[in-house]
Amino acid sequence: DSGVTQTPKHLITATGQRVTLRCSPRSGDLSVYWYQQSLDQGLQFLIQYYNGEERAKGNILERFSAQQFPDLHSELNLSSLELGDSALYFCASSELGQHEAFFGQGTRLTVV
Amino acid sequence: GIQVEQSPPDLILQEGANSTLRCNFSDSVNNLQWFHQNPWGQLINLFYIPSGTKQNGRLSATTVATERYSLLYISSSQTTDSGVYFCAARRGDRGSTLGRLYFGRGTQLTVWP
Numbered sequence: 001d002s003g004v005t006q007t008p009k010h011l012i013t014a015t016g017q018r019v020t021l022r023c024s025p026r027s028g029d030l031s032v033y034w035y036q037q038s039l040d041q042g043l044q045f046l047i048q049y050y051n052g053e054e055r056a057k058g059n060i061l062e063r064f065s066a067q068q069f070p071d072l073h074s075e076l077n078l079s080s081l082e083l084g085d086s087a088l089y090f091c092a093s094s095e096l097g098q099h100e101a102f103f104g105q106g107t108r109l110t111v112v
Numbered sequence: 113g114i115q116v117e118q119s120p121p122d123l124i125l126q127e128g129a130n131s132t133l134r135c136n137f138s139d140s141v142n143n144l145q146w147f148h149q150n151p152w153g154q155l156i157n158l159f160y161i162p163s164g165t166k167q168n169g170r171l172s173a174t175t176v177a178t179e180r181y182s183l184l185y186i187s188s189s190q191t192t193d194s195g196v197y198f199c200a201a202r203r204g205d206r207g208s209t210l211g212r213l214y215f216g217r218g219t220q221l222t223v224w225p
Contacts, residue, residue: 002156002157031211033211033212033213035213042215042217042218043198043200043215045212045213045214048210048211048212055210056210056212058212088153090155092213094211096211099211100143100145100157100160101145101211101213102157103147103154103155103157105153105154106153106154106155108153
């Protein structure tokens with residue numbers, strides 16, 4: 001168990017819908033990262049939050065947004081979903097930016 | 113960003129065999145991690161190894177940061193070793209709050225009984 005908790009584990013939804021993925025980092029970790037893993041793109045960095053503030057952005061679509069709350073848990077919001085958004089979404093956390101990162105079990109999103 | 117290349121892309125072994133997986137990276141990195149993604153999709157930390165050599169049971173890893181590569185050794189393979197092995201690198205100052213990982217495409221390992 002990595003200590004990073006993601007919910008839900010599986011999500012099936014229709015095109016055009018909106019979903020929220022939730023992540024609780026390891027106790028004491030201030031950094032939260034979101035990654036998307038699809039078959040053709042591999043593991044892609046989406047966004048990083050550090051202690052409640054957005055710290056870095058990667059290949060995140062405008063239809064996607066995230067935030068980190070005062071208790072350090074994070075949510076990734078995906079809207080106007082398309083078939084191509086089907087993927088495994090991972091949350092990771094680390095104490096600081098340069099420390100070892102630990103990953104949650106992932107949320108498998110299927111858009112039908 | 114950092115380019116991370118892993119080889120070989122696929123590896124098929126008989127149980128009991130040894131193997132070496134390689135990870136090359138394009139730029140100076142401060143940190144490197146190896147992960148195992150099991151058939152259920154979980155990413156499991158194997159090594160956090162910015163430099164030097166570490167061992168954990170049948171697995172060991174070596175990173176030569178000055179030459180921009182890392183190696184993962186698996187000895188006496190077991191069927192439970194099957195899955196995808198990823199290396200991931202990050203750069204930046206040690207005190208930096210930035211920490212995104214750049215992933216390679218992985219090595220798909222299949223171990224047959």
